[in-house]
Amino acid sequence: MGLDLTTVQPISVDEIDSIVILDRLCFGGLWSIDSYRREMTNENSHFLGVSIDKTLEPETSGIIGFGCFWAILDEAHITLLGVHPQYQRQGLGKLLLGALLDKARSIEMARATLEVRASNQGAIDLYERFGFQTVGRRKKYYQDTGEDGVIMWRGGLQHPNFTHLVNNPVV
Incomplete structure (x- = not known):
């Protein structure tokens, strides 16, 4: 599967069933359907999804990855970033994270933050x-395992070179 078969776009509440299924596959059921509905209708939450062309991959549900951030003052707090296990390690996380950061920049966010499991290298x-x-x-x-969360931060979303940096992350 190549990246040319995918698109990144905002996710609507109409796609909530696909998101809940993907949540179970990626996170073991992190959020409930009501939590997703609440987040998707919150003006401070921004959801993006990676979809695959169903005509080329008819067995997929369409959405194979998704991410969300909360806009808090001038900070984008990334709350979710997940890719269907079958499509991991193919650059979709990179594509989705870049799109989330670009969206954050477009709505005047200055920086981004997130938490990640310490074991998720x-x-x-x-x-x-x-x-x-x-x-x-x-x-x-993380209550399920008692694992530490690593807090990460990135500034400079409004820097003139930001778009170049997001489109060409360090290898």
Whole structure:
């Protein structure tokens, strides 16, 4: 599967069933359908999804990845970033994170932050390629395992070179 078969676009509440299914596959059921509905209708929440061309991959549900951030003052707090396990390690997380950061920039956010499981080295590596830096830890943040959450931060979303940096993350 190539990236030329995918599109990134805002997700509507009409697609909530697909998102809940994807949430279960990616996160084990992090949020309920009511939580997603509430977030998708909140003007401060921004959801983007990666969809695959159904004519080329008819067995998929269409949406194979999604992400969300909350706009809080001038900060984009990334709350979710997940790609269907079948489509991981194909550049879709990179595509989606770049789109989230670009959207944050377009609505005047100055910086972005997130938390990630300390054991999720693949995600940490991705975030670092986009200029995120570790700024702290939340001890035993994840209730299901007692694992620490790593707090990461990235500034400069309004810098003139931001678009170039997002489109060409550090390898």
